[in-house]
Amino acid sequence: MKKIETNSENLKDDISAFYDYKIWHYITVNGVDLGDKMEIQYLFKKYGNKEEVVCYFLTMDYEKEIPSIVSIIPSAYLGEGEVVDMFGVKIKEIPKGLLLEEDSCQAPLRKAQ
C-alpha cells in the first residue's frame, strides 16, 4: 500500500488533481482510531493494472470537521457515512444514521468507549 499524506485543507484539491474516473477505481473511505486522534484514509486502485493500492490519508482531531469528497467522487457518500457512524467524526454534508439508529450505541469503534 502506497501512502500519501494530505490534510483537511488540501484534501479536496489533492483528490481532484489525482482522481480520474476513467483510470482510478475508488475502493472506499476508511477510518482508524490512533488513540488520541483519527486517521481517515481514501483508497484507490488503477483499473487493469497490477500496481499496489494507493492511499491518501489525513489525521484529524475528534472534534474537527473535514470536507466531503462527494463532489469529486459521487459514490463516496456511503464510505464517508460509515466512518461518520462508526467513529462519530464530523464530515461536512454527510448526515448520521446510515447503519446505526438514533437509540443504538453511538460511535462503537471509538477506542475511548
Place this chain on the structure above:
Amino acid sequence: MKKTINIPYGSQHIALLEPVRFQFETQNEKIVGVKADIGYVHRGIEKACTSTFEYKQIPSVVARVCGLCAITHSLTYVMAVEQIIDVNVSEKAKYLRMLMVELDRIHSHMLCLSHTAENAGYEALFMQIMADREIIMDIQEAISGNRVQFDFVCIGGVNRDITDEIVKFIIKSLNELQPKIEDIFDMFENNWSLSLKYKGIGAITKENASIYNALGPLARAAGLETDVRAESDYYPYEKIGYKMILEQTGDIYGRNRVRLREILSSIDMIKNILCDIPEGNIIEKVKGKPNGESVARLEAPRGEIFYYLKGVKQAMLDRVRTKTPTFSGIPAMVEIFKGQEYGDVPAILASFDPCMSCTAK
C-alpha cells in the same frame, strides 16, 4: 399540486430477497428519484473482530458475514494477515483456495440467475436452476465437509487436503453440470417472454459505471474492464486459463450473459486446476503476532472484496475494515433505477444480486 408519488419498496416486500428499503419517487409509472436505506442488518462484526476474538479465530467469524461468500470473506482476511506476519503459502494451498473460490462463484451466480428468473415470473426455471445448483453444493460438501460454512481456509494454508476420489467426483459432477448450464444459457438467450423482461431494461452505460464505481458482473456487463483476478498476481489465474468476460449492453440480459459465461469459464478453470495441482504441504506453521498495516483484495462472485487490517503486536487486532461488493455497488444501482418503470424493479434488483447482510455487516 404535487406531481410525484413516493412508493416505498421494502424493508419487507413480497419480491424482495433481503432487508433493504428503497424509497422510489415516481411520476406515473416512471421512477424519477431513489433513496436507499441499507442499515437493517448491522451486526457489528468489525467491532467483534477487534474486541472479542483473537486474530487466529477471525477467519471463522468473518465467514459468517454472508453465507454465499463464506469462502471469499475468510480468504481475503487470511491473505491480509499473511502479508503482515510474513507467511509464504505453498503453491498447493493456493490452488486449493482458487478451486473453492471458483466453485463458490458458480453456485452464487446460479442462485442469482434463479432469482432473476423468479422475479421475471418464471417460477419453473427458478426451480430447475436451484436443483442443478445442488451439484455444486455436493462438491463443496465433499471437499470441505460442510455445505455452507466451509471453514476451509486458515492462516498459513488450508485445513483439508483433496483426495483422488474427490477429484474424480468433481470431474464427473462438472461434466454432468456443463450440459445443464448450456440448456439454461439457451433458455435465457432464446426465450421470448424472458427477453421482454430483460432486454434493454435496467441498463447502465460504461461511462456511468465507472463514475459510480460499479463492480463485478454489473460493471463487466457494461463493458468496464474491472476484475481483481486480472489486477493482482497473488494467484496464478493466467496459468489456469482465466479470461475476462465482457458484454457491452449493460442491461439485465447482459448481466445474465456475463454470469452464464463466467460459470462456463469457471468450470473450465476448475478442470485445469484439478489437472495441475502441485505437490506440497497444505499448511505452514504460523508464529508471531501481527504488527503493521495491510490490505487485501479478491474477486468475490459479486465483485471486489476488500480488507484493511492493522495490528499492534497483540493477539487482538487494532482495526478490521471490511468493504463488500454490494456496499460499493449501491450508488450504481440507485443510478440504474432512475428512468425505469416501477413494475420492472423486482427483476432489476434481483439482477444486481444484492447481499444486504454483507453490506451492513
Place this chain on the structure above:
Amino acid sequence: MISAITKAFSNLLKKPYTCNYPVTPVIKPKNYRGLIKFNDEYCIWCDKCEKVCPPNAIIFKQFEDGHKVYNYNPYLCIYCGDCIRACPKTGDALWQCEEKGLPSISKDAPNDDWFILEKEAKQSRENYKAIKAAKKKS
C-alpha cells in the same frame, strides 16, 4: 423455445429431484464434519482446545484438588475443527465424528445454563490459582 416446452412435458414423467428426507436418510460424504468427541483417559489437560475455539464451546472446569472436567456445548459448536488441529493427542483424546448435531429444544437450555457454567469455570480457575499461590507461600 420448442425444446423447453418438450422438456417441461417430459419432466412430468420424471422422478422428483428431492428425497423424502426423514424417511430416506440423506447421503453424507466421507469425512463429514460432525460433533466433537472426547476421551478423558488420554487427555493431558493442556487446555489448547479451549483457547482456540472461536465460539467458546469447550470449557474446562477446575476443582480444588486440581483435576479438570471437560464440558462441551454441541449447540454452540460450529464444527470448524480448530480444536482437533490444536490437540496434541488428536484421535485419542479429541476427535471429530461424522454424526450430525441435532437442533436443541428449550429443555436442553443451550444458552442460559451454559453461560452460568462459563462464569463458574472462570471463577474455579481463579480459585485454584489462589489456593496454589497460598500453598507456595506457606
